[in-house]
Amino acid sequence: MADAIKLEIVTPSRMLFSDSVEMVVIPGSEGEFGVLPRHAPTLANLQRGALNVYNNGTVTRRFLIEGGVADVLPERVIVLAERAVDLDAVSTQNLDEQLVNATEAEAAFVNAAKEAV
């Protein structure tokens, strides 16, 4: 089995994801970048975008994240995101419910998530 890197996605309200993965593509503010095991230590600002988790060469999990920072070390990645949704676990209906009493910033994010689902 190929090397794996530990990925944690943390939001203010909970730990969204914590597992070993083969590769993760992160939407940095200076452009998307992929992280493989033994990546150089990096601290990157994030922008709204899709975060894709790869296992065995294909995308296995997709998240939409917004705002925050990614802390990359050779053996682990921690993504601190202000908002995040698991695109495989939500439906458009769920997101519509969230829209009901959302603030402007949140609504923009939820709408983007709806498009991505």
Place this chain on the structure above:
Amino acid sequence: MANLKDLKTRINSVKSTQKITSAMKMVAAAKLRRAQESAEANRPYSFRMQQVISGLASKAIKATAPELLIGREIVQTHLLIVVSADKGLCGGFNGSIARQTRLEIKRLEKEGKSVLLYMIGKKAADNLRRDIKDKIFGRVENLQGSDLDYNKVDTVSQEILTGFNDIYFDQVSIIYNQFVNAITQNVVSKPLIPVQLNDDKEDTGASNYEYEPDENELLEQLLPRNITTQIYSALLESFAAELAARMTAMDNATRNAGDMIDSLTLVYNRTRQANITKELIEIISGAEAL
């Protein structure tokens, strides 16, 4: 001697009070579990955030570092964010926040700074009303429990950041009850601006980090977020602590009501017995007189 009817009414009223306090205790205990979980769920985020900031701060060039990190040279005004509950009946919870706030105000004024306050929650604001009426910078209520979400806290921290940038104040700290466990809450006062750095930790290999974009720009993005995160986590902690305090207070109240019912019942029974005895004596002595 107290009359029987009054005693009976008294006992009944204490009984219904006891029902209320024990119900409140139960409700607080049920809510506490959820609040505690969310406070604990937030800890990884705020902890990591703090770590990242400390790491970055040690690299940042002092001369060009943002004011949010290193603070201003001349400090004239200090903003205290005071977090209390919207509701009472939770023992010393709000009182200890108010007391701590008074102490802080006194301390800061002794240092020659003027003080502004941002009140979160209703009770401390009511309690301190007389001391603070000319010091209020902002005030919010209904920011706890299910009403608490990150976006609302973000609005509060935007307000504070704008105030800081417009030089209404030069330093910010937050006073809140920290949840330790179900019977202990600590009042803590934590500085937000400038950032408190924990430099006791050895950051391993952090010196060869790559930054994207560069350190200062990253810091400028992260520091405002850090403020929101810290306030948010303080609010979560405070809510859990409030419920814990209420649970303990209501538990005591229920027990006290029980004691009171016992002693009132004793008096009631004695009085009743005394009345019977008195009536018997009257009948007997009446019969003897015949």
